Amino acid sequence: MELRHLRYFVVLAEELHFGRAARRLAISQPPLSVAIRQLEESVGAQLFERNSKAVRLTAAGQTLQASARTLLRDAEEAATEARQVAQGSAGRLRIGFVGAMLYRGLPQALTRFQAAHPAVRVSLVELNSGEQMTELLQDRMDVGFVHTGRVPAELQARLLVSEPFVACLPAVHRLARKRAVALADLRGEPFVLFSRSASPDYHARILAICAEAGFWPEVRQEVRHWLAVVSMVSQGLGVALVPDAMRHSALKGAVFRPLEEATPPSEAYGVWPAGSPNVLVPRLLDAVVRSLGPRAATA
Numbered sequence: 001m002e003l004r005h006l007r008y009f010v011v012l013a014e015e016l017h018f019g020r021a022a023r024r025l026a027i028s029q030p031p032l033s034v035a036i037r038q039l040e041e042s043v044g045a046q047l048f049e050r051n052s053k054a055v056r057l058t059a060a061g062q063t064l065q066a067s068a069r070t071l072l073r074d075a076e077e078a079a080t081e082a083r084q085v086a087q088g089s090a091g092r093l094r095i096g097f098v099g100a101m102l103y104r105g106l107p108q109a110l111t112r113f114q115a116a117h118p119a120v121r122v123s124l125v126e127l128n129s130g131e132q133m134t135e136l137l138q139d140r141m142d143v144g145f146v147h148t149g150r151v152p153a154e155l156q157a158r159l160l161v162s163e164p165f166v167a168c169l170p171a172v173h174r175l176a177r178k179r180a181v182a183l184a185d186l187r188g189e190p191f192v193l194f195s196r197s198a199s200p201d202y203h204a205r206i207l208a209i210c211a212e213a214g215f216w217p218e219v220r221q222e223v224r225h226w227l228a229v230v231s232m233v234s235q236g237l238g239v240a241l242v243p244d245a246m247r248h249s250a251l252k253g254a255v256f257r258p259l260e261e262a263t264p265p266s267e268a269y270g271v272w273p274a275g276s277p278n279v280l281v282p283r284l285l286d287a288v289v290r291s292l293g294p295r296a297a298t299a
Helices: 003-015 018-025 029-043 059-087 099-103 106-116 129-137 200-212 226-234 244-249 280-295
Strands: 048-050 055-057 091-097 120-126 143-146 155-163 165-170 190-194 218-223 240-243 254-258 266-273
Touching: 003 018, 003 029, 003 059, 018 029, 055 059, 091 099, 091 129, 091 280, 099 106, 099 226, 099 244, 106 120, 106 280, 129 143, 129 155, 129 266, 143 280, 155 244, 155 280, 165 226, 165 244, 190 200, 190 226, 190 240, 200 240, 218 226, 226 240, 226 244, 226 254, 240 244, 244 254, 266 280
Parallel strands: 091 120, 091 143, 190 218
Antiparallel strands: 048 055, 143 266, 155 266, 165 240, 165 254
């Protein structure tokens, strides 16, 4: 049974005349007769009573008519949905993100993206970089926003943000009034540090920055989210080095000061399965870059 046969059948069932049905279908009458005969053979029942004066549906034909219309409608809807997904006007986008992306234009990018793609179902989940890699590799996520460009061969990465680290200090700290902070001034201070298990790259990078300045930080607290780092600093539990974007967290009790020294940057990447046919992924990444404006990475 072919969809073409069902389409011919439905038109003939409506017209009850081979000539008129053939004209509606823009075919000649013999191919229509052949198609109906093939459909009856496939179904195993006579669908029409024919004579020289009239064409009538049999009981079997009446039963098939309603089902055939439903099947044709479902097939058309499925084809339309597949076409829209291929064009990027519909479908779904499963997104993972690290918390710092909330201060790097991701909410604004999503607002812009959803306005341009109202039929796309977007879902979001906050995960650390390693967790996102696992989700992407297991096809449970379409795109992630992570803190590392070191990704498995099965994934692609695009650098989105490259920004400096800044000192995050309690508002009452002795260094809070300075316009810029030297790394050496943080020697001996209790540090709040991003957990190694949550982001090995960030953990190692901050330790390396301090080591380059000639000291090893006295780590008193380790947490899994940048907002938690800033929150602990705001409550006077230590100092921290954080990405510049975190100054937009606006937590009362924490201040942010640039560092006097140049340091390796804080980076954020868009990551997705290599060779993914999902046209929505590059569109979302472009929206993020537009939201970042001059803060977007140039390479």
